[in-house]
Amino acid sequence: MNRKQNTQFQMIADFDGDASVLVAERESGEYPILCTRNLVIFPTVLAPIIVGRPQSVQLAQKLIENPDKVFCIFCQKDEATENPTSGNLYKTGVFAKLIKTVELPGVESGNITIVVQALGRCRLEQITSTSPYYKGQVTSLPEKWPNLEDVHFQTLLDTLHQETTNFIHACDDMPNEAEYALNNISNPMIAANFICSNMPFSIEDKMEMLEKDNLSDRLYIALKAEHKELQLLSIQSDIKQKTRFDLDEQQREYFLQQQLKNIREELGGDEKNPERKELAEKAKNKKWNEATAKAFNKELNKLETINPQSPDYSILVNYLQTMVDLPWNEYTQDNLSLKHAKKVLDKAHYGMEKVKERILEYLAVRSLRGDLKSPILCLYGPPGVGKTSLGKSIAEAMGRKYVRMSLGGLHDESEIRGHRRTYIGAMPGQIIKNIQKAGSSNPVFILDEIDKVTQNTINGNPASALLEVLDPEQNNAFHDNYLDTDYDLSKVLFIATANDISSIPRPLLDRMELIEVGGYIIEEKVEIAKRHLVPRELKNTGLDKYEPKIKFTKAAIEDLIDHYTRESGVRQLEKAINKALRKMAYKLAYTDELEKPTITPAEVEELLGKPIFTRDIYQGNQYAGVVTGLAWTSVGGEILFIETSLSKSKAAKLTLTGNLGDVMKESAVIALEYVKAHADLLGIDYRIFENWNIHIHVPEGATPKDGPSAGITIATSIASALTQRKVRKNTAMTGEITLRGKVLPVGGIKEKILAAKRAGITDIVICQDNKKDIEEIPEIYRKGVEFHYVENVADVWHFALTDEKVEHPIDFTIPEDAKKGE
Structure with a gap:
C-alpha cells in the first residue's frame, strides 16, 4: 500500500442514494482485513488503494471474484512494518466494499489498484489469521450524524x-x-x-x-x-519572502552546486558522477573548435541536474559518448610515395589506368602543396569490374582508413543527415557513424551504388541531402541533425560508384569527377583470373595447399568466359571458378586424390555441365534486310540484329516488333522516311512503298530495347531489304540519324567494341565525331577491328551495301498495265 501520506484529493463519485445506509451498523464477527500504510479512510468515502503486499494482493483477488463481500480497512502505526500484528494496527477502522479495479500509470508491476467504498466504522479486537490474507475479529461502531437543519x-x-x-x-x-x-x-x-x-x-x-x-x-x-x-x-x-534576493549567474550556479553536493552527501552517494568524469576526461584530448567545445560542455553540465534513472539521462549520455568517440581533426598520415601507391594499385587491380592515374595525380599535388581538399570521384561502369574493391586498394595505397556505405535503395534523408535528438531512438546519420567507425577524419569513404538512391520520398530526398556531403565548398561544415554542430568532411576522400550515371540527379553529378571504368576484353579477363580470381578461390575452397598445384589452362579460362558467363566484369567468372573448384574439392574429399589437377576445357564441361551461353557471333550476310548493330547496356556492350521483311499489300504499312521503346520506334520511322525520300539514290521504284508492307523486327523480344544508336542500322536494313543487296560481311554499325540523313555520335563506344570483338566482327561503321572517343581507347581494345567513319547515311550505304544480290531476290517489278492504269 501507499508508503507516503496522500496529500492530494482522490477522484470520487457522489453517492446517489441515502448515505445513512452506508454507515448502518453491521454484525460483529470475523472479517478479511486490508492493512494500509499512511492511509486513513473515513466512512462513506470512495477512494483508490494500491495493494502490493502478498496478503493484500491475495485479498484483492478474492474480492474481485466476490465484489459483494464486506472487508475491513485498518491503518498501520509504523509504515515500515511488513507483517503487522494486532499491536501494530490502529484499533479503529472502517468496513468497505470493492467497487472496481483500475489501471493507473506509474504503478509497479505486480501491484493492483482497487477502488473501495467505505461504509461504517469498526473496531479491531484481534487478528485471527495472516494467510492467505489477514482476518480478524471485528466489532461494529455506531456513526452519529447531526440534524441537517441544525x-x-x-x-x-x-x-x-x-x-x-x-x-x-x-x-x-x-x-x-x-x-x-x-x-x-x-x-x-x-x-x-x-x-x-x-x-x-x-x-x-x-x-x-x-x-x-x-x-x-x-x-x-x-x-x-x-x-x-x-x-x-x-x-x-x-x-x-524574507530570504528572497537576487543572485547573478555565477552565484546562482555556485548555490545550486552546493545544494547538489549537500544532497549527495546526505544520500551517501559519491560526490562525482563517474560517467560525467569519464566523459570530461575524454573531452580534454579532443581537438574541437570553440563552438563545439562550448556545445559539449553545456550538454555535459546537464548531467548534474538529471536523475540517472530518467530516460533523458541515458539519451544525453549516448549523445555525449558519440561526441567524444568521433575523431575531431584526427588524421592518419598519408603515404605520398607514388611508387608505393602505383605498386599497391597494380598488384590489386589489372588495368583501370585512368583511375590509377587520377589517384597518383592527387598524391603528387599533395606532396608538393602539403594541404589539399580531397577530390570527389565517381567511378561508373558495368557491374563486376572492381569499382568498389578499388576503393579499398586506394585506401591501402594512401595509408588511410577505409569505410563503405551502401546507398542502394536508401529512401530516408535522415540516413544521411541523422535524426534530431527530440525523436525517440535518434542517432547520427550514416556519414557520421562511418566516420566514427573509421576513427579518422580523413578516411577513404566509398558511397556504393549512388545511382540507386531513391528520390523525392515521403521521408525527404536523400539525393539532395548528399549535395552538402559531396560539395567541396560546403562539406567543411557538414551539419548532422543529431550532433547539432558542424563537422569537417573536407579531408575525406569520397569515392562514389555507379552503373548508370543517367539516373543520378544533375546537381549531384556536377559535384563529382566522373571516371569511367569500362568492361574487360577476354585477354584482360584471362589475366585477372590467373592473377587474382584463381588464387583467391583456391584459398577459399581449401585447395591452395594441395600438391600438385591445381591450375586452369588459358583455354579453360576462355571457355569459362565465353560459355558460362555473359558480363563486362568478372563477378560471374569468379563464381564459375569457385563452382568448378568446389566440385574438385568434393572429389578430393571423396577419393583423397585428383586424377587431373590441370583444368582444361574438357574438364570445365565435366565440372560445370553443358555451356550456358552460346557466344554472340556474326550470322552472315546471306539474307537481305539483316544487319548487325551494336548496343550499350548497364552490364556492358551487346550485338543486336535488325531484321526487315516485306510483304505485298493493298494498304502498305510499317510494323515494328521486338519490345522496342519509343526512341527506337521513332528512329525506325525516321529511317523509313529517309529511305523514301532518297529512293532514287538506291534505284528503288517509289511505288514499292505503296504496295509492300515493311516489317522491322529486333530479336529477343522479351528484352526491352531503346535508344537512338540503332538509327543507321535500321536505315541500312530497310535499304538492303528494298534493294535485295547483301550487307558487307563481318560488319556492324552504330549511330543516330536525323531526317536529313546526318549521322550523330553515340556513347558506350568501348563496350560496343568489346561486344563486336566477342562476336567476331572485323569492321565497325561509326560516326565521324566518335573518332576522338575511339582514339582515347587503348590500342589493346581496338586491335583486330577496323573503323569506318561516316557523316551521313549515304556514306553508310556506300560502304555497307554490296552490289551483290542475295540468292532468290524478291521481284519488285511493277506490271505495265498497272503503270498505264495510273
Missing part, C-alpha cells in the same frame, strides 16, 4: 468548507481539480468525511477524528488541524 452544524460545516478552499488555493501541492471535486459533493455528511480523509492532516489527527462517533466532534478536530496547516503555509510564505 444551524450550529451548518455553520461548522460551512466554515470547514471555506477553510479547505483557502488551503487549496494557498498550497502548491494541491491539484487544480481539488476545489471542483469538493464543490460537487451534494451530501453534507459525505463532504465532511471527504475533507477529513483527503486533507494532508497527520495520521494521529486523522485517527483522533475517526475515533469520534459524532460527526460534529470530528469536524471540530478537522477545523483545528486545518488552522494549523494554514498557519504553517503562512509561515513558509513569510520565510520565502
